[in-house]
Amino acid sequence: MTAARGVEDRNLIPRWRPFKVAAGLGELGSPGRSTSQDTFTVPIEALDKFRASPGLHTAADALGLAATLSNLDLLIPVIAYIDRTDDANGILRAAAESVRRKLQGEPIDTSQDWTDLAEANSAIRRLRGELRSFPRNPTKWVDLALAQTLLGEVAKAERSLLTALTLAPSNRFVLRSAVRFFLHMDDPETAGQVLRHVRASEDPWILAAELATDEAADRSPRSMKQALHALSSSSFSPWTLSELACTVAHAEFNEGRDKRGRKILVQATIEPTENAAAQIEFESQRGGFTAPKAVLQPQGSFEAAAIEARGREDWNNAIEAGQSWQMDQPFAVEPAMFLSYVAAVGAEDYAAAERAARIGRVANPKDPMLANNLVFALANQDKKIDVDELLSRSAPPRDSREEAVHNATRGLVAFRAGDVQQGRTYYSLATKQSLDLNFPGQAALAASYWAREEIRARSEEAAEIWKLARTLTEHTAERDAEMILSRLPKDSIRSSLPMY
């Protein structure tokens, strides 16, 4: 048949990015509680000494005032001195540069090229080396786990994460990363265990992760009271609360309390994170309503853009945004499924679909639907494949619906291999299974691709299957099958059909 679209529901689970990136995005700032701190006078003896006897060490000492001085302009002569002194070592120059960046308000560089799969192996070597020297660095262990997850080394990744959890059992970055990992492993129970000692936290970021974990485990949310309390508190910024608002709204939608869900969702639209923006886009498409535009648009909201473009059937933009989404979360199955589907079914860009599925399969080698989408992309490019080998290397379909999708894809492969009869058998089975399961959209899509293959094979049954497909498309609100049919060459259909 076809590519599979991936999960039809969206639960806002935490993103997992390298520490430096997550910190740069501001997701690891302190929650809104205030603590009383001493106000102190900063002695500027170091600056006086530098002025009286300028030298690299007096300059270095004065530069240290950058952490405590409120007026950094005082340090401009110090930086200039270090700049123009040839003997300044690299460390002092770097320190002066960091103070200059602060002075000019330049953001710190948060780019991390190692999330590129090609760099993941060398990243693991580097991270391991750093951890050998300084093992008590929980964020580094999490980064190592992420690099290991990218390469599908999940057992090692789990050990790295457990080390991080031992070192920093209550830290937001560590906890949210661990939750994301265990949900990636389809293990919401362990994800819940990770959060057990911070349950009902005052931290909205952790509360959001807890609610998402409960949702993934099919449990009713245990800390809803605390979540609602946090949402009504004025201690947190709208941005800090946006993911929590989305998870609460999602739970309300799932309980059928749409009006309440939409009201809470509006709170997330003020200043959403990119993850919240994607959830808002998803909920509004699922619920058929228009959410208010975000007052402040988040940076890098690739998933939201991808979902939105797909909704408009703007396939090129959906692919572009999907590729950025996959680069941001290369270990995740969701962008790989989305992109391989949209590229193959929407844009008929099978090479892009193949690439997306292959990237996704590095971290998810056993995912049966990703394997399906890879086979679908390969077959459409008439590449020689051993479908049994490819599909059998992955886990078996998780349910009858996935089994139907697999059967349809086997039908496509058989057609392309010239075995029309076997192709027909598989497609017929897939269509029937989908109808029996009450997935009319999936049945229509399978029948549409079946019709396409019959026409390509110039078979006598092409007209009948086309009619079947057209009938099925009329009984579904999903438009993808209709689009497939509309692309079939009119002449071929006309010559096959007595009605023309």
Next chain:
Amino acid sequence: MGYLASHTSGKEGFVKVINYQAIFFSPDPTAAMHAITEAYNFERALVEKCSQKRLSRVVSAYRHDSLLSAGQPYPVSFIIFERAQDDIRAVLDAASDLDLAVRLRMVHNAAAGIAQLHSIGVAHQDVKPSNLLVFSTSVTTKDSAKIGDLGRATDPQRSARHDGYVIAGDPTYAPPEQRFGEIAATFGARRLACDIYQLGNLLTFVLGGVTMNMLMDMYLDPSHTPRNWKGTYSEVLPYIQAAHAAGLATLDHTLDDHPLKADLLNVVSATTDPDVTRRGHAASHRAGQPYSMNRIVTELDLLSRRAESRYMEAAS
């Protein structure tokens, strides 16, 4: 205020004087008078205590007194300290090629001074480059430097105004837990661990040219700086640990491939550990005396000796 002075015998000293004039020009003269005289009396008592205990690695006072000069409306209260060549910053600037052996011996002397203070129950609280005073830069001199300025020290037997501050000394050199407003419950964790951190901070400065605080600030995300963080220290600690590790890695890359490098980095790492419960020498922790300075002093002495013998071998 400070002055250089010399005795008729030729002996030189550094004179620390109470600035009474400033008191009368302050907006609240009585409060200023109280604060300044309290600080003076505190330091005077402490230097007396150090002199009585013959702390050889702490800058000693020759004399303290209050004298009324002719024509002056109020007396001059002062403490005369022994005079050093200069502080470590000026010395390193004057001799940029100063051998590692000499630099290490100076830090060892600072460690010994802190240990001597701890042995009489006093924590210094303000160890920083300007307070490491150098008396000799000869590689053959074992007593090349002393720790000075007890104005921010803590002595459980005498109360001082700064005892109540989260940061008793200069905030620029304070250990991270203090910069984030954490007040440890015990004297050891609050005061002694602070001295150990500041010693490591000083060692980093002597080895790499910048302090560990500066290094960590280079790698801390702006949202995790003391100025912006509103949570507790334990919440921010993993991020401080990440910055600390990055700082150590940078120091590692900066130092030449010296045979002592790994050992030196270990000392820096242990003394500047952002986790106050792990700071200090591992063996001291195992022995149940986590903030004991003895092993740190011994280790720095050993490293200094190794550096000195390498210097001697190279010289011969």
